Amino acid sequence: MTNQMITARGLTKTFRAKGQPVEAVRDVDLAVEAGELVAFLGPNGAGKSTTLRMLTTLLPPTAGEATVAGCDIRLDPAGVRRRIGYVGQGDSGGHSQRVRDELHAQGAFYGLGRRETRVRAAELVESLELGQVANRQVQSLSGGQKRRVDIALGLLHRPELLFLDEPSTGLDPHSRANLWEHIIELRRTTGTTIFLTTHYLDEADELAERVMVMDHGRVIADDTAPALKQQLGGDRVTLAFGSASDAAAAASHVGGEVHGAVVTVTAPDGDRALPRWIRGLAADGLEVTAATHRAPTLDDVFLALTGRSLREEGATPGSDEAASDEPAAA
The missing domain is CATH 3.40.50.300 (P-loop containing nucleotide triphosphate hydrolases)
Known part of the structure; x- marks a missing residue:
């Protein structure tokens, strides 16, 4: 059997x-x-x-x-x-x-x-x-x-x-x-x-x-x-600042990618890291004006594996x- x-x-x-x-x-x-x-x-x-x-x-x-x-x-x-x-x-x-x-x-x-x-x-x-x-x-x-x-x-x-x-x-x-x-x-x-x-x-x-x-x-x-x-490396965290120079300075502390005045970081347990980063950056005179945290989804996995989002395929009748x-x- x-x-x-x-x-x-x-x-x-x-x-x-x-x-x-x-x-x-x-x-x-x-x-x-x-x-x-x-x-x-x-x-x-x-x-x-x-x-x-x-x-x-x-x-x-x-x-x-x-x-x-x-x-x-x-x-x-x-x-x-x-x-x-x-x-x-x-x-x-x-x-x-x-x-x-x-x-x-x-x-x-x-x-x-x-x-x-x-x-x-x-x-x-x-x-x-x-x-x-x-x-x-x-x-x-x-x-x-x-x-x-x-x-x-x-x-x-x-x-x-x-x-x-x-x-x-x-x-x-x-x-x-x-x-x-x-x-x-x-x-x-x-x-x-x-x-x-x-x-x-x-x-x-x-x-x-x-x-x-x-x-x-x-x-x-x-x-x-x-x-x-988990293979994606962690949660996606974004930190917004008042200027691009502040964002660049913050990235030297927390890592990630800088896009204008926004820093995007991928990190394990990003929900726990976020408050710690905000406190540490504030101590260095860098004010976070907005922050988001998003856990990875299967759509992120799909995008990483295939280069496209399954949402783009359209879940509509007859989409076989x-x-x-x-x-x-x-």
Whole structure:
């Protein structure tokens, strides 16, 4: 028995565009333990969706190997699909179908008996607060309600592993918070492993035990969010002065970079250092007219690793990178 829910070695996907090979995913290694919630981040075109499609057997790899939920993605794709749940960016339910009918059809698709399907559907309708809309057509639901239906469809067969591809994109803040409350509670009660892609870095920071960052088809970082932020060297502190000469003099005491009358310093425990610096500078006749302190964020990590902010990519509906990391010629 193994505790690994996902193991990938040398996973590669090459397409051809205008007669030329294009590597969307290059020699990717992954390891996800059972019960983990892992956030998989990257700018549009980084290769996230291609990697996700290979792991879920929707796209065959060009090279490499992977075992997902105990099944080889090449040799036993049906076994992988039986054991995983997948919630993509589009709505999963048939728009003209009733919510409860969609859940029952999903149970039949996975070979569950009628009684087991009805019991499981009822459990999910209750836990995801879909009772008031269970007999309504999917097309009549709000965005948040549709995403909860998607989660229910992905969980109906009690998968060991749930893939979530941008599950909260396009939702308002209240619906996002509500959706994650349900996902976390279901995970707490079932121990389901979750592999998540998201453009909302606050979700990754708050929810994931581990964060992977992908760029140009490769995994370039893999660690906990606190560890990744710690690698940036500390908090960002700014000190403003009445003149550029005062700022230059202050920088000789505290270090950092001078931009006009402002000194910017990166330092561990900047919140504790700030009062000490202000007192020391005042003793030397240098008055701090304004000061700010900001702890590093995952967006800072992302910027340092990729040279761009994930916020620049835009967390908007339809921002899936599939179009950019999979050439049209494929």
